[in-house]
Amino acid sequence: EDKVVQSPLSLVVHEGDTVTLNCSYEVTNFRSLLWYKQEKKAPTFLFMLTSSGIEKKSGRLSSILDKKELFSILNITATQTGDSAVYLCAVGNRDDKIIFGKGTRLHILP
Amino acid sequence: KAGVTQTPRYLIKTRGQQVTLSCSPISGHRSVSWYQQTPGQGLQFLFEYFSETQRNKGNFPGRFSGRQFSNSRSEMNVSTLELGDSALYLCASRSTEYNEQFFGPGTRLTVL
Numbered sequence: 001e002d003k004v005v006q007s008p009l010s011l012v013v014h015e016g017d018t019v020t021l022n023c024s025y026e027v028t029n030f031r032s033l034l035w036y037k038q039e040k041k042a043p044t045f046l047f048m049l050t051s052s053g054i055e056k057k058s059g060r061l062s063s064i065l066d067k068k069e070l071f072s073i074l075n076i077t078a079t080q081t082g083d084s085a086v087y088l089c090a091v092g093n094r095d096d097k098i099i100f101g102k103g104t105r106l107h108i109l110p
Numbered sequence: 111k112a113g114v115t116q117t118p119r120y121l122i123k124t125r126g127q128q129v130t131l132s133c134s135p136i137s138g139h140r141s142v143s144w145y146q147q148t149p150g151q152g153l154q155f156l157f158e159y160f161s162e163t164q165r166n167k168g169n170f171p172g173r174f175s176g177r178q179f180s181n182s183r184s185e186m187n188v189s190t191l192e193l194g195d196s197a198l199y200l201c202a203s204r205s206t207e208y209n210e211q212f213f214g215p216g217t218r219l220t221v222l
Contacts, residue, residue: 032209042200042213043153088153092209097166098143102152 002027006089006101014109017079021104023089024071033065033072036088038103043088046074076106084108112137114203114214122220128189131217135182135203141165142184143211144176147198156199159184160206188219196221 007022023033032050036043047056049065049072056063060079065072076083086103093099115134123129135142143166144156155168159178178184182203188195198218202211 034210036213042215045210045212048210090211095166096141096158096160096209098155098209098211100145100153100155 002091002093002097002099004089004091004099004101006087006104008104009102010105010107012107012109013079015079015081017108018075018077019079019106021074021076021087021089021106022071023074023101025089025091025099026070027091027093027099029094030067030091031094032092034090034092034098035063035072035074036090038086038088039084046087079108081108081110114201114212116199116201116214116217118217119215120218120220122222123191124222125191125193127191128187129191129219131186131188131199131201131219133184133186133201133203133214135184135201136212139203139205139212140182141204141206142178142182143202143204144184144186145200145202146170147200147216148196153200156186191221193221195219 004025034048035046047063052067060077063074086105088103089101117132141160143158145153147153158166162178173189176186198216200216201214204211
């Protein structure tokens with residue numbers, strides 16, 4: 001059965017710290033891996049990764065995919081309180097199915 | 111480009127009633143997916159519609175159904191509501207070429 005597993009489930013750090021969120025997957029016919037940020041409303045798109053080893057970067061956030069080891073990481077440097085959210089990882093396959101992980105709840109202390 | 115819209119935003123129903131939720135995708139997007147999100151289970155896939163046909167389906171009972179119209183707008187229906195159906199129902203649309211989905215604001219359903 002296809003599955004996406006995120007770790008840790010929750011994380012509390014201080015402002016300014018760097019965090020690494022993990023996403024591992026077992027999905028047949030992998031096509032892409034997506035990261036979303038969800039605050040008190042609907043998830044908003046962060047990154048889509050399709051190729052191994054190519055880092056995607058947006059400000060203090062970056063992500064990379066390892067298709068051999070079947071995982072991705074999302075890094076956030078110099079965290080701010082506004083980064084507090086649930087970060088969702090999802091994997092899409094070539095049958096157009098998208099499977100979501102349960103998310104990592106990140107809380108940044110001021 | 112307008113984003114994904116969902117109506118209503120909030121809904122309160124009682125057990126045994128039925129409910130219909132509506133989703134309008136981003137213009138040009140033909141795929142609409144529905145998800146149920148609860149604190150304990152996270153985001154769970156309900157079904158996906160593409161060109162008025164159900165393309166994929168999650169593991170939900172038959173009380174949950176949906177449809178898509180020719181303008182790509184989609185509705186989701188839940189019959190014989192149960193307390194456990196209380197959740198945030200999210201709709202997402204995407205273009206056919208990519209897996210990137212854009213989510214609507216959700217409908218928060220409370221079943222009393």
